[in-house]
Amino acid sequence: MKFRGKIVDGACLNHFTRISNMIAKLAKTCTLRISPDKLNFILCDKLANGGVSMWCELEQENFFSEFQMEGFSAENNEIYLELTSENLSRALKTAQNARALKIKLTNKHFPCLTVSVELFSMSSSTRIATHDIPIKVIPRKLWKDLQEPMVPDPDVSIYLPVLKTMKSVVEKMKNISSHLVVEANRDGELNLKIETELVCVTTHFKDLGNPPLASESTSQDRNPEHMAEVHIDIRKLLQFLAGQQVNPTKALCNIVTNKMVHFHLLHEDVSLQYFIPALS
Amino acid sequence: MKCLVTGSNVKVLGKAVHSLSRIGDELYLEPLEDGLSLRTVNSSRSAYACFLFAPLFFQQYQATTPGQDLLRCKILMKSFLSVFRSLVMLEKTVEKCCISLNGQSSRLVVQLHCKFGVRKTHNLSFQDCESLQAVFDPALCPHVLRAPARVLGEAVLPFPPALAEVTLGIGRGCRVILRSYHEEDADSTVRAMVTEVCLGEEDFQQLQAQEGAAITFCLKEFRGLLSFAESANLNLCIHFDAPGRPAIFTVKDSLLDGHFVLATLSETDSYSQDLGSLERHRPVPQLQAHSTPHPDDFANDDIDSYMIAMETTIGNEGSRALPSISLSPGPQPPQSPGSPSEEEDEAEPSTVPGTPPPKKFRSLFFGSILAPVGSPQGPSPVLAEDSEGEG
Numbered sequence: 001m002k003f004r005g006k007i008v009d010g011a012c013l014n015h016f017t018r019i020s021n022m023i024a025k026l027a028k029t030c031t032l033r034i035s036p037d038k039l040n041f042i043l044c045d046k047l048a049n050g051g052v053s054m055w056c057e058l059e060q061e062n063f064f065s066e067f068q069m070e071g072f073s074a075e076n077n078e079i080y081l082e083l084t085s086e087n088l089s090r091a092l093k094t095a096q097n098a099r100a101l102k103i104k105l106t107n108k109h110f111p112c113l114t115v116s117v118e119l120f121s122m123s124s125s126t127r128i129a130t131h132d133i134p135i136k137v138i139p140r141k142l143w144k145d146l147q148e149p150m151v152p153d154p155d156v157s158i159y160l161p162v163l164k165t166m167k168s169v170v171e172k173m174k175n176i177s178s179h180l181v182v183e184a185n186r187d188g189e190l191n192l193k194i195e196t197e198l199v200c201v202t203t204h205f206k207d208l209g210n211p212p213l214a215s216e217s218t219s220q221d222r223n224p225e226h227m228a229e230v231h232i233d234i235r236k237l238l239q240f241l242a243g244q245q246v247n248p249t250k251a252l253c254n255i256v257t258n259k260m261v262h263f264h265l266l267h268e269d270v271s272l273q274y275f276i277p278a279l280s
Numbered sequence: 281m282k283c284l285v286t287g288s289n290v291k292v293l294g295k296a297v298h299s300l301s302r303i304g305d306e307l308y309l310e311p312l313e314d315g316l317s318l319r320t321v322n323s324s325r326s327a328y329a330c331f332l333f334a335p336l337f338f339q340q341y342q343a344t345t346p347g348q349d350l351l352r353c354k355i356l357m358k359s360f361l362s363v364f365r366s367l368v369m370l371e372k373t374v375e376k377c378c379i380s381l382n383g384q385s386s387r388l389v390v391q392l393h394c395k396f397g398v399r400k401t402h403n404l405s406f407q408d409c410e411s412l413q414a415v416f417d418p419a420l421c422p423h424v425l426r427a428p429a430r431v432l433g434e435a436v437l438p439f440p441p442a443l444a445e446v447t448l449g450i451g452r453g454c455r456v457i458l459r460s461y462h463e464e465d466a467d468s469t470v471r472a473m474v475t476e477v478c479l480g481e482e483d484f485q486q487l488q489a490q491e492g493a494a495i496t497f498c499l500k501e502f503r504g505l506l507s508f509a510e511s512a513n514l515n516l517c518i519h520f521d522a523p524g525r526p527a528i529f530t531v532k533d534s535l536l537d538g539h540f541v542l543a544t545l546s547e548t549d550s551y552s553q554d555l556g557s558l559e560r561h562r563p564v565p566q567l568q569a570h571s572t573p574h575p576d577d578f579a580n581d582d583i584d585s586y587m588i589a590m591e592t593t594i595g596n597e598g599s600r601a602l603p604s605i606s607l608s609p610g611p612q613p614p615q616s617p618g619s620p621s622e623e624e625d626e627a628e629p630s631t632v633p634g635t636p637p638p639k640k641f642r643s644l645f646f647g648s649i650l651a652p653v654g655s656p657q658g659p660s661p662v663l664a665e666d667s668e669g670e671g
Contacts, residue, residue, distance in 0.1 A: 087473040094438040110471060117438075121483065128478045129438040134471035 001079050001137070003034050004104035006066040013101055016063050017092040018246060019056070019270055024089040025243035026054055026274070031138060031146055032113075034069050034079040037061070041085075042146050051277040052236050055148050058270040072140055079105070080138035080146060083113060091115040091131035099126070111135050149275055151262055154254030155228035157213055158184040160263070161205045163251065166192075167241035169203045174234050176201065179279065182237070182261050183229035184253070186210050191227070194234070211252055228255045231279045237261075240274050248272075281311045281351045282380040284340040289535075290377045290392075294364035295508050296331045296538070301361045302504030303329045303540070308412040309360075309388070310352045311343040315536075316379075319412045320357065326543035327501045328414040337535040339376075351381055353406035355388060363390050363402045373398070416541045418528045421519035423489035425456065429509030429516045429531070431484075435477045436506065439499065443475075445545070446502075448518070449494025454481040461496045461545075485515060495520045495527050496545040505529050505540040523547050 007013050023030060023041045027049070033040040039060055045053035060067045071077035095101045095117045102116040112132040121127040138146070160166065173180065173194045181193040190205040240263060250266040263274040285293055296318065300307060304320030304327075311317075315337070319330040335341040344350055364370060376393040387403040394400060418424075435458055439446065445461040459476040481487055509516045509531045520527040524546020531538040 084470070084473075090440060091473070091475075112474075121434075121480075127435070127480070127483070130476045130478070131438070132474040132476075134473065 001072060002068065002070040002105060003079055004066070004068050004102065005060070005064040006103075007063055007101045008065045008099070010097075012063045013092075013095055013098060015268065015270075016101075017089070017095060019058065019267065020085070020089040020092050021245065022243045022267075022272070023054075023056060024085040025245075026240065027085055029082060030054070030085050032081045032083060032135075033146065034081070035071070036069060036077060039063075044145050045149070045275065045277070050233065050236060052239075053149055053275045055273040056270065057272075062269050076140065076143075078143070080143055081105075081111075081113065082136040082138055083133055087131070087133040088113070088115070091117075091133060094119070094129050094131070105135075106132070108132060111137055149273070151254065151273075152256050152259065154213075154262065155257045156184045156186055156255045157211050158186075158188065158190055158253055158255075159209045159211065160251040160253055161190065161208060163241055163244045163247060166205075167238070167244070170234060170238050170241060173201060173203075174238055178234050179231060180234040180237060181229055181231050182253075182255065183227040184208075184255055185227045186224040189225075189227075190253075228257045230255050230258060230261050232261060232276045233279060236276045240276070281344060281348070282340065282342045282378070283311070283316060283338045285337070285377040285379075286339045286375065288371075289337055290374050291367060291371045292337075292512060292536070293333070293377065294367050294370045295511050296333075296536075297361055297364045298367070299504040299508040299538075300329050300331065301357050303327050303501055305357050307355045307357045307360050308353070308409060309355060309406070310411060311341075311350075313343055316341070316343075321412060321414070322501070327498065328412075328416075328539075328541040329501075329505070330414075330539045332537040334535050334537075348381075352409055352411055353381075353388060354409040355404050355406045359402075359404045360390075363392070363400075363404075414541050416526055416528050416539075418517075418519040418530060421521045421525075421528060423450075423493050423518075423520045424486055425484055425489060425518040426486035426515055427479075427484045429506060429512075429514055431479070432516055433506055433510045435479055436499065436503065438475050438477055440473075440475070443499050445496055446499040447494055447496040448520075450487075450489045450491050451478070452491060454487060454491070455479065456481075456484065456487070486517075489520075493520070495523050497527050497542045501540065501542055502529065505531065505538060508538065520544070 007016060019041075027041075027043040031040075031042040031044070033042055037060060039058050041054070041056040043049055043052065043054035045051050069077075069079065071079050092101075092115065095115075097120060099118045099120055101118070102114075104114055104116075106112050106114045108114075111134070113135050115131045115133065117129045117131075119127045119129060169192060170180070173192065176199065177194040177196050179194065181195070182190075183193065184190040188206065188208040188210055190208055191202055192205075193200070193202045195201075244265070246267065248265040248267050252264050254262040254264065256262070258278050260275055260277045263272075263276075265272045265274075297307070300318060300320045304322045306320060308319040309316070310319070312332075315332045315334040317330060317332045319328070321328045373394040374392050375395060378389075378391045378393070380389050380391075381387075382389050382403070385403065386405070388406045390402040390404065392400040392402075436446070439458075439460055443460050445463075447457075447459045447461045449457050449459070451457045456479040457476060458479075460472075460474055462472040462474070506516065512531070512533070514531045514533055517530045517532075518527065519530070523544055525544065526541050527544050529540040529542065
């Protein structure tokens with residue numbers, strides 16, 4: 001298996017760094033899937049993750065000026081690697097004002113993803129910082145667990161309010177209860193609710209707008225004001241929101257009543273999907 | 281003793297104290313004829329730091345008041361640091377700093393004269409002590425590197441702030457390489473990320489070192505001096521020798537002198553390794569060529585396994601002339617891992633498969649010495665006992 005890529009454009013480099021920072025906040029350990037056209041950061045819904053899953057996808061040609069990969073085999077031309085997300089974001093942090101960044105799969109006594117950063121320096125010589133990120137190659141037979149999650153037909157699909165606002169609201173609510181109710185309707189209304197013996201706090205967001213529903217089969221006749229709700233662990237939502245340092249280009253959430261909430265964000269050209277299951 | 285620091289030098293003094301606080305918990309203050317010396321040593325005696333401020337650094341400098349004995353005192357670092365805690369405050373509001381000894385109350389008095397007539401007086405209790413001396417002589421080190429602190433500061437930026445140790449070495453083509461050093465734990469399943477920074481010869485004002493020469497030292501302690509040198513815009517000089525010998529980091533300008541002496545990890549002597557040592561070899565990555573435009577390699581591939589050897593530092597003529605005089609009989613008190621006889625037992629731990637070698641920086645020097653009255657100040661001979669079995 002081989003992989004090597006090079007990023008020379010400063011804006012692409014910064015964007016890639018921001019994405020890796022976001023991933024580092026969302027998942028301590030994640031899977032990086034390399035395929036000829038895309039890179040994916042994947043977190044699958046294991047118990048260890050609390051049932052949360054993540055699927056982040058980017059088109060490699062939007063970032064890399066050079067990209068070569070040779071997967072597991074010709075039929076399965078993909079590479080699945082497990083790594084500690086923070087290592088990647090830390091390695092990329094050094095590339096803030098770099099001339100070029102090279103990333104490749106190496107084996108230096110143990111399999112690594114080597115990130116090599118060519119820095120500008122005051123003198124004429126190039127200064128190079130290299131980071132060897134230890135990785136674990138994921139065997140072929142486990143690939144089936146790491147596929148793009150199926151999104152069940154949502155009961156309600158709604159655009160999200162400004163994430164920063166949402167985050168500050170949820171942060172305060174966390175101190176009161178760890179059980180949060182997310183509900184939304186097709187009239188552009190989203191509510192975040194917590195309830196304890198002593199107090200009940202609801203934050204109402206209005207006029208958010210609803211994206212057109214993909215499937216027409218869901219009950220069209222249902223009252224648009226009817227709320228679809230799901231009960232989730234507030235900390236999981238907070239972790240998701242904490243990862244969004246930059247306001248996304250597009251953000252929507254799909255609610256499947258009593259099953260899960262699915263967030264779908266677009267950061268310029270990078271798509272992020274985050275699934276939080278309902279509390280049982 | 282009385283000295284007066286004014287203007288921007290107050291902040292310089294404060295920064296030096298911050299630097300020293302990264303090393304030890306006690307500050308040894310000693311006014312000498314050639315300036316005020318501030319020294320410290322860490323608890324495992326594997327790091328020593330000293331700043332000497334020349335009399336010209338001060339607006340007023342009086343090492344001894346007539347009739348008073350020469351002061352040599354030890355203060356809690358925490359207490360002294362608290363006076364200079366906020367560098368921003370020092371810069372903005374402090375106009376003068378006066379350090380003096382109050383004989384009656386036996387207190388070291390640090391008085392900050394601030395703007396608007398505010399005067400802050402700190403009375404610090406101190407302990408009389410012996411002079412803290414370390415044995416080292418930069419001139420004896422075969423390898424020297426000198427670069428602006430800023431260059432080195434930029435070079436260590438890619439390393440995680442929590443990183444404990446770093447290896448500095450000379451690669452092919454006179455490139456200077458800094459690499460993160462991790463003690464590989466045989467049991468740990470999570471490997472640490474390895475970071476390496478490569479600097480060209482042109483970044484250095486002086487580069488006198490053999491290819492393949494490399495040392496591993498504590499980055500955290502080094503950062504203390506580095507941040508001081510960066511803020512004072514000074515050049516930093518690194519003098520080093522073979523692995524295991526202390527590395528000396530110096531900064532200097534007309535008004536001050538700073539020395540940080542750090543122990544370095546040593547290697548096992550190849551001839552003391554027997555068959556058993558093969559099992560001790562952990563798969564530490566060889567410092568190999570990267571597929572960068574300039575493949576780098578540490579010619580010295582012995583940086584595989586480490587074993588700390590008892591370190592004798594014979595620093596200067598004085599101590600060499602008095603090899604038989606020893607301060608304390610038997611094993612030196614500050615030695616953490618015990619007796620000199622462990623040298624002979626080197627082979628033993630090596631036969632235990634998979635046991636990581638004990639990682640200890642042994643003492644660079646042996647306690648403090650009693651400077652006899654009237655003895656010359658400065659690098660006075662330290663009475664160091666030869667360790668047994670030293671190769």
